Amino acid sequence: MATLSDVARRAMVSKMTVSRVINHPEQVSPELRQLVYNSMKALNYVPNYVAQALVHHRTQVIKLLILEEMDTTEPYYMNLLAGIAVELDQRHYSLQLVTRSSHTICRCDGLIVTGMREDDYESIISRLEQPVILFGENMKGYDYVDVDNKKGMKITTEHVMAQGCSNILFYGIDIEEPFMLSRIAGYEETMKGKKLLPQINLMKNSSHIAQFEAEKVLKKISERVAFVCASDRLGIGVVHAAQRLGMAIPDQVMITGFDGVFLDRIAQPKLTTVRQPIVEMGKTCAKLLLDKIDQDGRSQGICVYKPELVIRNTTVH
Amino acid sequence: MATLSDVARRAMVSKMTVSRVINHPEQVSPELRQLVYNSMKALNYVPNYVAQALVHHRTQVIKLLILEEMDTTEPYYMNLLAGIAVELDQRHYSLQLVTRSSHTICRCDGLIVTGMREDDYESIISRLEQPVILFGENMKGYDYVDVDNKKGMKITTEHVMAQGCSNILFYGIDIEEPFMLSRIAGYEETMKGKKLLPQINLMKNSSHIAQFEAEKVLKKISERVAFVCASDRLGIGVVHAAQRLGMAIPDQVMITGFDGVFLDRIAQPKLTTVRQPIVEMGKTCAKLLLDKIDQDGRSQGICVYKPELVIRNTTVH
């Protein structure tokens, strides 16, 4: 593997000139520059990122800190990772996946944190010395990337209303985190806007629990009903419930989910859901973080993605 | 962040002595060793892995090359990654996720490759210069980690037989890769062993296609039937088919899947499946690869995991 010195020798210039051609080409005369380019091409030169990292006091490693039990959201994270990976590779960074349990001393240039709960801000996030981007909205002033959760829930609620249903139940996850509060707010405001009574139900994010809850409700009900769920997992549970009771989807029961990652397509019928552009969001997390690192930790602000309503057969024919 | 020199100065020894305490402690007298340990502790010394990497001509990066369309197997890979990550973190390695499209020149110490198809061996894998561990059985002599696919299919087939069913259909994926051939063989041998007629059906790995196929079959059938599927995704499709036709699971229709990652638990009823210990397997991939790197590329052989039959309500009450 050719080094800077090899390139320099072949082009009959000093190492420094080669280094400059790479980093500050405008400082080198066109003739030498061309010589160096030729030499680089001939030797198939690729910079040694480890050596660069050493001089720059960098590690070229960023960590993805997943504070949530991973099991509960797997397909979601794989997409996030895919997005992050694309951006990191382009900029010669690599990744370490860490969880709450692995409290290694943090040899890295920056972190993307996700799945944080209220307590984590003080005990973990505020103590980090490196630049951080959070994946998930927060009100503590940290840079973050998220989808517009409130709007997402608004458009689904409006969608089922537009299908002519006014008996609309909300199924959410029983945690008091900003993303869930926003989803609840999106539902609640839309209902109140139409003078309808919000009916909010919070539970563990499990398809079986949602199924159990929905069966109880459906057994007692005769009119048309819609369940707007704060996750596809809950949505799938409700689909199962309706099917077990032999109720027609979407004629008797309408169901919507949230996330649009994988599970929505597994359901039968496929689930109407709010798709988050997770891969894109992963890319953005990485991009913001690397920029932040380059800019010595300067805040990069927040980035909120527009949610997209994907209409499928749990709400329309 | 304290460096070797800082530790050395505080302990009043040379840098080299500190380095030796870390790498070859037996070469240092007990007194100095203790001095150095004290100094390290006092300064909270952590080696700079970048500098180590530079002297050792390493990158401390390994790549996970996913040759398969990721979308089709997401939850699966997240588990694999989790396993890999644990091992890498412990040994101060980091990760790059790459796919077929990203053909970066391979600045890394080794690769874990997965989702490879027949063509890939010649065009990609054989050209890699770094140590490689494959995730998935192969007959080309590469080191690999996999579950015993044949045995997995054997035990499921035997399990449904033990439930008193002898009309057993196999639903597999229409690719001629070793893992699938092994699963087919496991089914076929077990059937022939009992003098039963194997019925093999291959299709795209999609729950909706499996549902479509199974509905066709189920409409024409009256006796009890079992579907042993080569993936949970196919299994879920068959569950949906049985439910749409109002057939009783497991009394009229028995269904089994394969993988035991995430999807099996989403199904309703939960799917009897063959669980692969994916996290464990990921760990092993990483461990073998890092050992291989340390041993200058020496073959590490293969590692085949015992599959575990998880019996649930698609085969028994």
Added chain:
DNA sequence: GTATTTTTTGTTAACGGTAACAAAGTGATT
């Protein structure tokens, strides 16, 4: 008690880059 071996410690020079400074070349100004 000196020569010889062995153990322990220190010195130097890498690894592959880059920043900071020094030197040489170029051209304009007087």
Added chain:
DNA sequence: AATCACTTTGTTACCGTTAACAAAAAATAC
């Protein structure tokens, strides 16, 4: 032609670590 300013190139030292060798100290032999 001498001075100055500017551009272009090269030299040196350093980032934090380790291997290879050299030197010093300790242990052993005779």
